[in-house]
Amino acid sequence: MTLHDLRERMSADELLLWMAYDRESPLGDVRGDIQASIIAASAFQAQGAKVTALDLLPKWRVVAEVELDEDQQADQGEELFKRYLMGKAG
Numbered sequence: 001m002t003l004h005d006l007r008e009r010m011s012a013d014e015l016l017l018w019m020a021y022d023r024e025s026p027l028g029d030v031r032g033d034i035q036a037s038i039i040a041a042s043a044f045q046a047q048g049a050k051v052t053a054l055d056l057l058p059k060w061r062v063v064a065e066v067e068l069d070e071d072q073q074a075d076q077g078e079e080l081f082k083r084y085l086m087g088k089a090g
Contacts, residue, residue: 007085007088012078012081012082012085015081016078016081019074019077019078020074023070023074033057033058034053034057036056037053037054037056037057037058038053040053040056041053041055041056044056
């Protein structure tokens with residue numbers, strides 16, 4: 001589904017429900033990265049390397065000193081998305 005299709009067919013409420021579902025049962029890039037790091041660590045360890053799966057896990061963003069908790073992040077993301085949709089509607 002394209003972004004245009006999403007804007008036309010999915011309400012903000014439905015998107016928020018999908019976002020909440022993804023937080024509870026993540027299936028996607030993060031889970032794939034974890035699985036790949038476990039497999040890679042196993043291969044390296046079989047050859048004698050002293051690594052863990054965490055050593056091989058990609059770090060996609062810099063961790064800030066003060067991070068928002070998950071609820072605050074969700075609220076902030078929801079508000080930004082609603083404003084975006086309202087801007088497209090009006």
